[in-house]
Amino acid sequence: VTQDPKLDGIPRYVRVNTCRWNTKAAIKYFESKGFMHKPLGFPEEKTFSQDPHIPDLLLFHPSVQFHTESAYTSGQIILQDKASCMPAVVLAPPKSQKSYVIDATAAPGNKTSHLSALMGNVGKIFAFERDRRRFNTLQKMLATAGCSNVEALNADFLASDPESTVFAQVTHILLDPSCSGSGIVNRMDHLLGQAEENDQDVTERLATLSAFQLSMIEHAMKFPNAQKIVYSTCSIHAEENEQVVKKALDSEHARSAGFQLASRDQVLPSWERRGQETELGTQFREWIQSPLYCVSTSSWPGSVIRCNPGEDATNGFFVSCFVRQSNPATSIQ
Ligand code: SAM
Numbered sequence: 001v002t003q004d005p006k007l008d009g010i011p012r013y014v015r016v017n018t019c020r021w022n023t024k025a026a027i028k029y030f031e032s033k034g035f036m037h038k039p040l041g042f043p044e045e046k047t048f049s050q051d052p053h054i055p056d057l058l059l060f061h062p063s064v065q066f067h068t069e070s071a072y073t074s075g076q077i078i079l080q081d082k083a084s085c086m087p088a089v090v091l092a093p094p095k096s097q098k099s100y101v102i103d104a105t106a107a108p109g110n111k112t113s114h115l116s117a118l119m120g121n122v123g124k125i126f127a128f129e130r131d132r133r134r135f136n137t138l139q140k141m142l143a144t145a146g147c148s149n150v151e152a153l154n155a156d157f158l159a160s161d162p163e164s165t166v167f168a169q170v171t172h173i174l175l176d177p178s179c180s181g182s183g184i185v186n187r188m189d190h191l192l193g194q195a196e197e198n199d200q201d202v203t204e205r206l207a208t209l210s211a212f213q214l215s216m217i218e219h220a221m222k223f224p225n226a227q228k229i230v231y232s233t234c235s236i237h238a239e240e241n242e243q244v245v246k247k248a249l250d251s252e253h254a255r256s257a258g259f260q261l262a263s264r265d266q267v268l269p270s271w272e273r274r275g276q277e278t279e280l281g282t283q284f285r286e287w288i289q290s291p292l293y294c295v296s297t298s299s300w301p302g303s304v305i306r307c308n309p310g311e312d313a314t315n316g317f318f319v320s321c322f323v324r325q326s327n328p329a330t331s332i333q
Pocket of ligand 1: 084104105106107108109110111112128129130131134155156157158176177178179
């Protein structure tokens with residue numbers, strides 16, 4: 001969050017962690033602290049409201065600090081940008097003892113804890129994090145948030161065996177891999193300045209990142225029971241977003257495993273800003289409407305979500321969702 005809240009118009013978002021608390025109790029608590037509850041709208045300094053798209057998300061004025069607040073240190077609330085709450089809501093893992101979910105890139109753990117809350121803290125989440133230091137942060141975060149249905153793994157998701165007895169049961173996968181971070185508002189000026197000076201470096205970096213992001217989606221598509229895969233970034237670059245989705249859908253993995261883009265009504269339909277058609281050009285539009293993918297004009301670019309910094313009261317973000325339409329015709333090597 002930027003130092004000057006007026007610059008970005010992003011409220012202080014507070015997600016009530018339903019592994020530890022509930023929104024009704026949170027509203028009472030904040031009222032007792034002198035905040036007035038107004039159901040909707042941008043909050044003033046002493047008011048707060050509820051988000052119209054994300055359940056259990058409260059909005060405070062950007063100047064309000066919660067880092068020393070007991071509800072925060074005890075894990076009852078999680079400070080998480082609205083856009084970053086969208087992937088777990090779109091993945092919508094079932095609330096069931098039999099629910100098996102993977103968060104492939106988990107640290108620091110905001111989305112893992114959100115998945116855990118949406119699952120009612122039952123079933124099982126395997127949370128991969130390959131970086132040791134970030135894995136320690138993840139473990140602390142999950143302990144504070146009281147997420148007892150998560151098994152954190154200090155491991156590389158790309159090295160996991162999709163056919164193993166345990167992972168073969170996984171039905172839902174969240175992929176929020178490393179990206180350029182170009183949508184994060186307080187990094188934007190810095191990145192834009194760099195882009196002008198080092199266009200070639202930026203292009204090379206995006207090419208490396210997008211190849212890695214694609215490999216993560218392709219690996220996720222190898223899980224034999226995966227029904228739903230959500231891919232998100234905090235990047236504003238089409239190279240890491242729509243173009244990666246296009247390559248993934250066009251891959252042999254997607255075809256043989258039967259993955260397609262989820263339709264708009266499965267991807268937070270009430271959110272208006274959708275994928276950037278202009279970034280993709282006509283070639284992509286023609287391709288996505290081809291009989292192979294059967295995505296109609298009205299659903300593309302509607303089936304993916306964009307959040308634009310400076311326009312949506314969030315950081316820049318992208319969310320897409322792949323669903324398996326059929327049983328895999330052949331097993332993927
Ligand atoms: N989803 C997280 C959250 O909301 O708190 C943020 C994830 S961050 C964008 C990406 C994370 O993925 C980093 O911590 C990075 O170390 C980790 N990562 C990158 N590649 C990975 C891989 N192949 N396997 C496991 N973790 C990976």
